[in-house]
Amino acid sequence: MCGIAGYLSRRDEPQPVGRILLDMLTSLARRGPDSAGVALFRTEPAHRETCWIRLPESGDAAAHERRIVADLAIVGDVGAIERRHGLLRVELGPNDGPAAIRRAVERGDEEIEVVSVGRQLELIKQVGHPDELSGTYPVEDFRGTHAIGHTRLSTESRVDLTHSQPFWARGVADLATVHNGHITNYHKLRRMYEQRGVRFFSENDSEIIGVYLADQLDRGLSLEQALEASLDDFDGSFTYLVANGESIGYARDPFALKPLVTVETDDYVAIANEEVAIRAALGTAGVAHEPSGHVFRLWRRGPIAAPAAA
Amino acid sequence: MSGASAPAGERIVDASERPIREVNRDIRVALADGAPVVVRNPGARHNLGVALLGEGSVRFDGSVGYYCAGMSDGATIHVGGSAGWGLAEGMLTGTVVVDGNAGNSAAASIRGGTVVVRGDCAARAGIAMKGGRLLVGGNAGYMTAFMMQKGIVAIAGDAGDALADSMYEGTVFVGGEIASLGNDTVVEPATDAEQAELEAAFAQFALARPPRFRRIVAGRKLWNFEKHELETWRAAL
Numbered sequence: 001m002c003g004i005a006g007y008l009s010r011r012d013e014p015q016p017v018g019r020i021l022l023d024m025l026t027s028l029a030r031r032g033p034d035s036a037g038v039a040l041f042r043t044e045p046a047h048r049e050t051c052w053i054r055l056p057e058s059g060d061a062a063a064h065e066r067r068i069v070a071d072l073a074i075v076g077d078v079g080a081i082e083r084r085h086g087l088l089r090v091e092l093g094p095n096d097g098p099a100a101i102r103r104a105v106e107r108g109d110e111e112i113e114v115v116s117v118g119r120q121l122e123l124i125k126q127v128g129h130p131d132e133l134s135g136t137y138p139v140e141d142f143r144g145t146h147a148i149g150h151t152r153l154s155t156e157s158r159v160d161l162t163h164s165q166p167f168w169a170r171g172v173a174d175l176a177t178v179h180n181g182h183i184t185n186y187h188k189l190r191r192m193y194e195q196r197g198v199r200f201f202s203e204n205d206s207e208i209i210g211v212y213l214a215d216q217l218d219r220g221l222s223l224e225q226a227l228e229a230s231l232d233d234f235d236g237s238f239t240y241l242v243a244n245g246e247s248i249g250y251a252r253d254p255f256a257l258k259p260l261v262t263v264e265t266d267d268y269v270a271i272a273n274e275e276v277a278i279r280a281a282l283g284t285a286g287v288a289h290e291p292s293g294h295v296f297r298l299w300r301r302g303p304i305a306a307p308a309a310a
Numbered sequence: 311m312s313g314a315s316a317p318a319g320e321r322i323v324d325a326s327e328r329p330i331r332e333v334n335r336d337i338r339v340a341l342a343d344g345a346p347v348v349v350r351n352p353g354a355r356h357n358l359g360v361a362l363l364g365e366g367s368v369r370f371d372g373s374v375g376y377y378c379a380g381m382s383d384g385a386t387i388h389v390g391g392s393a394g395w396g397l398a399e400g401m402l403t404g405t406v407v408v409d410g411n412a413g414n415s416a417a418a419s420i421r422g423g424t425v426v427v428r429g430d431c432a433a434r435a436g437i438a439m440k441g442g443r444l445l446v447g448g449n450a451g452y453m454t455a456f457m458m459q460k461g462i463v464a465i466a467g468d469a470g471d472a473l474a475d476s477m478y479e480g481t482v483f484v485g486g487e488i489a490s491l492g493n494d495t496v497v498e499p500a501t502d503a504e505q506a507e508l509e510a511a512f513a514q515f516a517l518a519r520p521p522r523f524r525r526i527v528a529g530r531k532l533w534n535f536e537k538h539e540l541e542t543w544r545a546a547l
Contacts, residue, residue, distance in 0.1 A: 256414060256433035256452055259395060275354035275394060276375050284372055288354065288392035290413040290432035292451025292470045 001153045002165075002180040003028025006241045006271040007281075008146040008248040010303050014043045015268075018142030021149040023281035024272055025130035031180075031273065032153025035164035036133050037125025039176035039243055040147045045119035048079050048091040049173070051101060052123050054161055055086055056111030064088075068105055068112065075100040085126055085136045086161055087115065098173050106199070113162060113201045118174035120144070120245045125164040145301055146248050148241045150178035157203040169210030172217060174245040179206035180273060181258040184236030209240050227251045227296035241271060242298075249298035256293030263288050269299045319345050326351035330358060341366035341385065354394065359387055365404075376413075379406045382423070398425045401442065407515060414451075417444040420461070426515045433470070436463040439480060447517040453492065455482045455526075464508055466519050476546060477528045483508060485520025493546040494529040501525075 005024035009015040021038045029036070051072070055064050065081070065088055072078050076095025081088065095101060098117040105114050116123035124137040130151050133139050150165035157163050169175035183189070186205035193211055194200065200207055212233065216226035223244060230251050237257035241250050250271055252260055259273045263286040270278045275288040291297070321340035325333045333349065337359060340347045346367040352358055356375035359368055362385040370378070373391030383402040392410030401420040408416075411429035418434070420442040427435075430448035436455040442462075449467035455474040461481075463474075468486035475492025483500055491497065500508070500523040512519040531542050 254452070259413065261392075261394075261413070274356075274375060275373050275392060276356070279354045279373065284391070287410045287429070288373055289411045289430065290392075290394075292433050294452070294471070 001031040001273075003031035003151040003273050003277070004148070004178045004180045004239065004241055004271075005150075005273075005277055006146070006148040006178075006243065006248050006250070006269075008243075008269045008299055008301065010267055010269070010301070011145075012043070012302075014143035015145065016140075016142075017041070017144045017147040018139040020281050021147045022130060022133065022140055024270075024277040025133075025149045025151045027277040027280040028273060029130050029151050032151055033129045034154045034159045035125065035127045035152045035161075036130035036150065037123070037164050037166050037178075038133065038139055038147055038149040039116075039166040039168075039178070040122045040124070040139070040142045040144055041174070041243060041245060042120040042122075042144045045245065046091075047119075048093050049076070049095060049101075049117055049119055050122060051090045051092055051117050052115040053088040053090065053105060054111075054113040054115050055083070055088055057086065058111075064112070071104045071107070072101065075104045087124075087136065089137075098171050102170065114168075114170070116168040116176065118245070121168075121174045121176060123166055123168055123176055125150075125161065125166065127159060127161060127164065146243060148176060148178050148243045148248065156182070156205070163202045163204045165204075165206055167204075167207050167210045169214040169217075172210075172214045172244075175210070175213065175217075175223075175242070176244075177206070177209045177213065177240055177242050179209055179238060179240040181238035181240075181253065182236045183208055183234050183238055185234065186236075189233075205236075206240075209234075209238075209242075213242065223247065223249070224296070224298045227298060231294050231296060239273070247298050247300045249296065251296040252291060252293060254294040256291075259290070261288045261290050262297075266304060321345040321347050322350060323347055324350045325353065325355065325358070330355055333358065334360065337368055338362065341368070352391075354391070356394065359385075362387070362404075373410065379404075382406065392429070393427075397427075398423075401425070403442075411448070417442070417463075420444070424511075426517065428515075428517065430467070436461075436482075439463065443511065445511060445515060445517060449486070455480070456492065458482070464511070464523065466512070466517060474526045474528075476532060477526075478533070479528055482526040483523040484526065485523050488524075488526075491526065494532045494542070495526050496529045498525050498527065 077093030079091035166176045183205040239258040239260045261275045263270045265286040323336045352370045354373040360380045363383045365384040369388040375394040377396045379398040387406045389408040395413040397416040398406045399418045404423045407426040412427045416435040417425040419438045422442040424443045428447040431450040433452040439458045439461045444463045446465045450465045451470040453472045458477040458480040464483040466485045471490045472492040
């Protein structure tokens with residue numbers, strides 16, 4: 001089934017979005033406890049990029065770390081480095097951008113993957129129940145404006161870190177997705193992207209969403225336009241959430257096959273598969289609404305009056 | 311059960327931090343005693359108030375999750391918030407009123423009784439209905455009344471795509487716009503008698519209603535297979 005959740009504060013001051021997402025995901029964990037993850041967004045961009053990099057499971061972690069740091073130093077000014085549960089978190093000062101970071105680090109080695117790059121985004125994921133997420137990173141202490149999260153029931157691909165969600169839309173700083181459902185034209189789309197030289201790291205159909213959105217943005221579409229286009233370009237059952245530095249949104253398949261509920265108040269927008277997660281995390285405020293099928297929506301940060309421009 | 315007594319003999323059941331099975335058992339015990347029930351802190355949890363086989367009044371003080379009031383037979387159930395998937399699925403008789411919105415498949419396969427949703431219904435409301443009434447104060451989504459067999463679906467607002475697709479029998483009434491009709495459906499003006507009946511039904515539940523309804527019924531072309539109508543079947547399937 002998978003559980004997906006999202007939260008966007010309409011206030012400028014940082015909110016405990018890490019705690020809120022953990023509460024929502026814990027409530028949804030019965031939809032699938034195989035792996036869990038969150039994409040957390042700081043209120044303001046940091047001065048440095050944060051890169052999360054997956055380390056190989058075998059070999060000497062310290063040696064891998066040395067190699068990755070040496071590679072990163074070619075494309076940017078390496079700052080703080082932390083190793084956490086199979087992941088390396090590196091802060092980079094002035095650098096050549098996400099594409100260059102990926103080229104430097106991934107270098108044809110199947111095992112090393114840039115999990116995320118961004119100035120607002122911290123993308124934390126791990127195998128296991130959402131309760132265990134804080135063992136990887138102090139998620140519950142994170143304050144920011146918005147976040148999306150995922151708790152996974154694996155149906156068609158492996159349970160490991162690479163196959164866990166959220167997925168970073170590789171190459172686009174601060175853009176992440178979480179997905180509930182099956183993209184049934186995944187293999188066809190994947191072949192098309194592979195012929196163009198896009199590298200996939202998992203056999204999880206959800207990985208295609210970030211690749212697709214990155215491609216649409218690269219073609220000049222706005223995120224809102226890309227969400228709309230995806231309604232017809234993806235087949236199958238899907239409710240997916242997307243977030244970047246200033247917005248959070250959803251897209252839902254034409255048949256409305258996967259659940260999706262939103263609650264909007266003056267203070268926040270909350271999205272989840274099931275209303276119970278929103279109530280568990282945020283109480284009784286606001287009226288829950290389930291949209292129909294073939295719909296998308298994007299909310300921007302800021303008070304309600306702000307136009308939801310494309 | 312908290313056991314706290316409220317005015318008019320109401321029985322209060324607090325659902326917070328308790329297994330749903332216990333909550334439902336407490337509701338059944340109260341109804342058997344003839345006491346109206348108020349369920350506090352429903353928290354949008356699933357399976358609340360399922361299989362209530364008898365008359366009586368139950369009010370949920372907030373949102374409910376999936377399958378609330380499923381298989382209900384006679385109870386009057388009021389939801390103070392929104393409802394998740396499969397609201398009142400398979401209901402036999404009774405009344406279910408939701409103040410907020412309903413998720414997918416509201417009133418699926420009901421055989422009788424009345425389901426009222428003051429707000430919007432998501433996709434497939436009234437799917438495979440076999441009797442009874444579904445009254446929607448707001449809009450209804452994709453494939454409302456899909457394969458409906460009997461009864462009434464009345465939507466004050468707009469209807470989504472593929473309305474009443476492949477319906478066998480029954481009547482769908484729409485006050486607002488219809489995004490698109492499903493296969494083998496016919497749109498007609500509602501008769502004066504139907505209009506009066508709908509006005510009374512909407513007034514009974516204090517629902518705002520449009521000035522005039524249109525009705526959608528089965529075109530009956532899919533009832534029997536006719537080789538010369540092969541194209542109709544191709545489109546439907």
